Amino acid sequence: MNSILTITLYGFIVGMIGTGLGGVLSIFIGESKRFFSFLLGVTGGFMMFIITFHLLPESFVLGGQWITFISVMIGASFVIFIQYGLKFLNRSPLVISGLVLGLSIAVHNFPEGLALGSSFFSMREFGLTLSLAMLLHNIPEGLAIAIPLKSKGVNIFKIILFTMLTGFPTGIGTFLGASLGMLSNTLIAFCLSFAGGAMLYIIADEILPEGKKLYLGNLSSIGVVIGFLIGIFLYFK
Secondary structure, rough: HHHHHHHHHHHHHHHEEEEEHHHHHHHHHOOOOOHHHHHHHHHHHHHHHHHHHHHHHHHHHOOOHHHHHHHHHHHHHHHHHHHHHHHHHHHHOOOOOHHHHHHHHHHHHHHHHHHHHHHHHHHHHHHHHHHHHHHHHHHHHHHHHHHHHHHHHHHHHHHHHHHHHHHHHHHHHHHHHHHHHOOHHHHHHHHHHHHHHHHHHHHHHHHHHHHHHOOOOOOHHHHHHHHHHHHHHHHHO
């Protein structure tokens, strides 16, 4: 039980500090679209490496082909379902766009937490590498929330608090991933591939397209390569 609590603490730290750092960085940087484009590319490349060389291979080993295949589909479908729900919510004039964006990111952080908790339980050393990946991934998410709120004159302390709260579901997902991992290898495989499918869809549908939309040059593509290389470097270090 102590192990699960420690892993859960990692999840809360990674989630809330990562997005919170994005809020803090919004104080010091402007609205450089080139910078955000590059950072999103790095994030996408790093997460692609994590999915391709860690989450899915481990799921194959623990659960087999069909568990992995079905769970990836469920993970991607989960994100699609949430996206449609958020689009419907955004039609309400009572809901500001920044709140919807924050809710969207908070929902995305849950399957990431599942992956983190499952990884720590099944392969602890990789859990530390994945923690770094999550932290890196959460910084631009925090920035994406903070910049619009900053432009509307929202108090910086409220911005930082709000960005930190969007990382809270990472800790919840981490707890569930670690807890389910105690039951069977099949459940670990499900959590890993579910998270992999959800993250893969987010990368393909949001992170990479947004990077290109922010800046039409090749900075985001260069960022993807660099992010992937960072994954290789950390893996073989």
